[in-house]
Amino acid sequence: MTTTKNQLVLTDGQKAENRSVYWGTEVGTQTFTTSFQFQIAPGATSADGFTFILQNKGATAVGAPGDGLGYNGITRSVAVSFDLLRLQLEQVHVGVPVF
Numbered sequence: 001m002t003t004t005k006n007q008l009v010l011t012d013g014q015k016a017e018n019r020s021v022y023w024g025t026e027v028g029t030q031t032f033t034t035s036f037q038f039q040i041a042p043g044a045t046s047a048d049g050f051t052f053i054l055q056n057k058g059a060t061a062v063g064a065p066g067d068g069l070g071y072n073g074i075t076r077s078v079a080v081s082f083d084l085l086r087l088q089l090e091q092v093h094v095g096v097p098v099f
Contacts, residue, residue, distance in 0.1 A: 007039075010050070018065035029054055038082075053079040 055077035
């Protein structure tokens with residue numbers, strides 16, 4: 001994981017990677033607002049996808065790689081998943097799994 005020009009780069013294109021990054025302090029989930037932007041570099045070999053996750057396992061929690069999208073296996077969590085592999089296959093899939 002690296003940072004370049006105020007951008008966080010989670011993976012570098014290798015196979016079966018999974019990384020996580022979390023906000024450093026606990027955030028109340030009764031009411032909150034968030035936003036983020038992501039970019040897939042042109043011509044890059046993209047990952048299966050990524051998730052925005054709310055979890056209570058700690059700052060080092062990371063789920064299964066590949067089609068697990070880095071969150072599968074993190075119990076007591078909710079995630080918004082961006083399944084880029086399905087998107088490449090022209091099937092839009094944004095899911096909200098609850099574990």
